[in-house]
Amino acid sequence: MAETVSWRPKAGEIPTSPGVYRFRDDKGRVLYVGKAKNLRSRLSNYFQPLRSLHERTRRMVLSGASVEWTVVATEFEALQLEFTWIKEFNPPFNVQFRDDKSYPYLAITLGDPVPKVMVTRNRNIKGARYFGPYTKVWAIRETVDLMLKAFPMRSCTEATYKRAEQTGRPCLLGDIGKCAAPCVGRVTKEQHKSIALDFASFMGGNDSRYTGELAKRMTSASAEMDYESAARYRDQLAALETALSKSSVVLSDGVDADFFGIAHDELAAAVQQFIVRGGRIRGVRSWVVDKELDVELPELVETVVQNAYDDSEPPREIFVPVLPEDSRELELWLGGVRTAPGKVALRVAQRGDKAALALTVETNARNSLILYKTRRSGDFVARSQALADIQEALGMDDAPLRMECYDVSHLSGTNIVASMVVFEDGLPRKDQYRRFSIEDSTDDTESIYQTLMRRLAYLKDDPEPGTGNPGTEEPEGKKRFAYRPNLLIVDGGQPQVAAAQRALDDSGVTGIQLAGIAKRLEEIWLPDSDYPVILPRNSDALFLFQRIRDEAHRFAITYQRTKRRRDIGSFLAEIPGLGPSRVAELLKHFGSVARLKAADADAITEVSGIGPTLARTIVAALQNPSPTDS
Structure with a gap:
């Protein structure tokens, strides 16, 4: 096998500056896009002797016919340019995202003169504010139905709204109190927009302010013996509390963050994203990533995060399994994606409720990978x-x-x-x-x-x-x-x-x-x-x-493992004073042979039915096994 490919550029020609490089095949197609703090150092890794390269890297290099690079001023610019080119060229050796799902969102069309709330999969409505994504359409429809009791805003179609304007008669939702009926002038358009803004604010995580305010209004109306208003506030408060109960309270009310879990093997990775707003899980998203080259977890995290916020706004905190190498540059890029520019922090959850939620997300990712493989093999x-x-x-x-x-x-x-x-x-x-x-x-x-x-x-x-x-x-x-x-x-x-x-x-x-x-x-x-x-x-x-x-x-x-348990059970049964029930208690108490062998006599006496003398006998037997036990 040749030492390397014939088209390898001379090392002296490659700059040592930060930049982005592209491998192309003999037809000019871009095969792979990557970035580097030092272009010369990074590219030299691809042109080592072919036999020393990872098989998939070797296949990419052998498929190529040339490499070109673009020098940039900073690592941050390299990150931006790499992301742009991956989106433009869709190179076959870069990580490929397989997300064939179209997720439902809750959208409030705040850009309209008379905003409406709807469940949609269209992410391109001008002036709309989106919440989600959600995994089930029926679940978000049920939530909207509850929320309209507290925030009675329009949810009808354009045809229904125009018909009500022409006839002067509201639709059924207006009659049952789930719409303030701006179509017939029960509220002004400005008042209705205020209701829509409150709805959006509540969905954005400001739940405690509205529930507290409604509770005060209900108490005040009751004190003034305005029982009709108190009953209305009571129903609205019950609707909000029911809607909130459908989103698990996982963190304190002020936490707005996204949690990512990634489970991967040599060929694919499953990604889970939990969207937490106001301390509650407001949405869940999952997708599968195909790995053409051998991508390690930190690099995978970087690619996943970039693609997750390609068309959505990141929160101020993002929790990931591990931090990528250029996490600082990635934080700068995420901060620039926000509508209101600000700092975005990439973190790894270490302890407490956030670590517990991160573990839940990771567990869901592992289950998703298993499900993906099962469904694929069942096709x-x-x-x-x-x-x-x-x-x-x-x-x-x-x-x-x-x-x-x-x-x-x-x-x-x-x-x-x-x-x-x-x-x-x-x-x-x-x-x-x-x-x-x-x-x-x-x-x-x-x-x-x-x-x-x-x-x-x-x-x-x-x-x-x-x-x-x-x-x-x-x-x-x-x-x-x-x-x-x-x-x-x-x-x-x-x-x-x-x-x-x-x-x-x-x-x-x-x-x-x-x-x-x-x-x-x-x-x-x-x-x-x-x-x-x-x-x-x-x-x-x-x-x-x-x-x-x-x-x-x-x-x-x-x-x-079964044989090992069987062998240690037989060995323990030969110790004087240990019958089958005590052997079973020992193995159940310590859980593994390794923990049992590491235990001292005091720890063994904690097992029911084993006294100090027998415990010392067990320790001596485990530390000096017969030649046949190894």
């Missing part, structure tokens, strides 16, 4: 395309309708286990999963070899039901493997694939395609190949490979 068209792409990429005669994936797990060389998971038609067949216990092995490649030799023996000899190899745990009634796989996958790179191929050769089984997936670079290795197969980063084929590998890893880890 029949996507699964069919993935199988066809795998067939083409690996040069198989037929699509891999049955795939088996193997992974090895151990703890410092002890309790070695392996897993086999089965996917048919792109979906898991959990009833056909298998677990292998490996008594002795020198390393992972030897473990892979042993596991496959035992599995392939079934294909070679095709034993009768009820026969099987020792050390293989199978569900009751499933005493043989069901079908010959089209594709065997091992978790690992060239060494693991070579070990699996040796097992195929030694067993005499032919006609099965073999591949390995290396986790670090998500590359596919075939036997006797010096170079991996690179699947597109956002392809369904790579997604399927990744999913079956992760499932094999999960299944192996679960079995390995």
